[in-house]
Amino acid sequence: MSVRPVAVAVALCLLLAGCAAPTVSPAADAVDGDEPRSAGSGSAESPTADRSPRTAVAERSGRSAPHGGGTPEASSTPSAEPGSPAALADGYAIAVEGGELPTAYAPVFARVAVLTGRPTVTPPDRVAIRSPDRMRVGRDRYPEFYRLVGVAAGDGNGTAAAFVGSAGTVTVNAAVLADAGDTESVLAHESVHVIQFRDGAFARLRDRGAVAPGTTEARLLRTAVVEGSATAVQRAYVERYGVDAPDPVAALGARAANGSTAERLGLAPYVVGARYVERRVDDWATLASVYESPPRTTEELLHDRPPGSEPVAPLVVEDDPTDEWDAAFGERDTHGELFLRVVLAGELPDSRAAAGADGWGNGVRLAFEHETERGAVATGYAWVIRFDDAANATEFERAFGAWRDARPDGAGAVRAVRPADRTVAVFVGNESFVASASAAGTDGRVTVGAAG
Known part of the structure; x- marks a missing residue:
């Protein structure tokens, strides 16, 4: 595919980004150099893990949430006001296939278009329903x-x-229906993603x-803006129209809190991104303006800080x-x-995890390779992290321990090991590499070496 899907929805216990699957992480797919994917744990066939956010949504919206999400306004009326969602929906021709x-769908897209200030945006041509x-x-x-630091795929x-x-x-999974x-x-x-496409948000x-394109940091950041925006608008939509569906941010946050590290990594861009967008x-x-x-x-x-x-x-x-170990600079990542x-x-x-990661200033991860006596290639990794100050580096060392x-x-x-006041180097992988690896230098320049 020339374009990997960019989005998914999160109302069920599955949730994914960019046609993402519950067992896939945007960070994991970043190595392929394509659009990021997100992860959760479960599938579209799964029942919603926690339906309690439905009640909260109904309370905040100030109305009882009608089953099926439709309100009287969702259907166009003969007297629909020009420029209103109902009037816009009347002018759409969106085919449904499968x-x-x-x-x-027409009223849903029209509402999202008006909500986001894009009433003249062109809707999609069709909704394609596909089997699971x-x-x-x-x-x-x-x-x-990723596996070495605890991020591993789940059951299939x-x-x-x-x-x-x-x-x-x-494209919608039939199980969602x-x-x-x-x-x-x-x-x-998904309507937010259509508008993102139409408005060139991905190109922007x-x-x-601030770090090199294609790195894990860059992809998680981009995914958080793209999916966080869609998830935040989704929550606003659910609340405004009294839709009988879970609060997506609350549901995803709860799922991440109880999930594996891989699930957390996949869900984090949605949750953190949505909260950032809502604050901004x-x-x-x-x-x-966020794009x-x-x-x-x-x-x-x-930390909700200004760009740059x-x-x-x-x-x-x-x-x-x-x-005796050679760095594979092509596998460098941040x-x-x-x-x-x-x-x-x-x-x-x-x-404790948040305190340990706080003050991150930069990071470089390199792979090191060494040919063993039997002709096999052993691999070890050096993950060098520079913090904003010595106190943050110390807090990370304690959390790491x-x-x-x-x-x-x-x-x-x-x-x-700690080669400088603000810098910590983490070694993982081949046991010989981890045991013998060293890091020396200053906070801005570190040299890594290891015995055979």
Whole structure:
């Protein structure tokens, strides 16, 4: 595919991004150099894990939530006011292929278009309903580094609730259609992605991060803006129209809190991104301002700081040319504060993980290879993280020690050293590499070496 789907909805216990599957992480797919995917745990066939957010939505909206999400306004009337969602919906011609929707899509798209200040935007041409077996996405295995730090795939791949692969088509999993309220919530989310396509939001967000494009940090950040915007508008839609569906942000947050590290990593862009967008946008008609001036690091995203206010600190990581391990510079990556927080939260309470990741300033992860006596290639990884100050580096060291001690038996060798006041190097992978690796230098330049 020339364009990997960009979106999914989150009303069910599955949730994914960009045609994403519950068992896939945007970080994991980043190595392929394509659009990010998100992860959850479950599938579109699964029942909603926690329906309690439905009640909260009805209370906040000030009305009882009608089953199926439709309100009288959802159907166009002969006296529809020009420019109103009902009048706009009357002018749409959106085909539905592969089945029937339990709620009309034209009013949903019109509402989202008006809500986001884009009443003249062109709707998609069609909604394509697909069977669950045609919506399967995901990975059976994560890249080695992710597995070594605790991010591993669950039990098989999942299925996407829905996705938008182009502005002309919204593809929906037939399993979602069992509940009209969930369907309406999902369609509201996907409508935001259609508008993002129409308005060129993806192009505007390309290469806007403070770190190199294609890195884990850059992809998580971009996914958080794209999916966070859609999820935030989805929540606003559910509340405004009294839709009988869970609060998507609350439901995803609860799912992440009880999920695996892989699930947390996949859901984090939705939850953190939605909260950031909600804090920043006072009027949904100004949503595009987030695409025009997005956060440049996940540190800014997490701490609600102005774009560009937290520039990455200088950091160069070099290979000791005299040792027996060679750096594979093509596998260089940067994992930002969000990734670091999620990894620590795999073994630590959320507050402890957040404190350990706080103050992230920059990071470089390199793979090192060495040919053994038997001709096999052993691999080890050096993850060098520079913090804003020595106190943050110390807090990370303490959190890392607790994280290391809490890891299950057989999780693999890990070790950390501190080459400078603000910098910590973490070694994982081959036991010989982890045991012999060293890091020396200054906060801005570190050299890594290891004995054979």
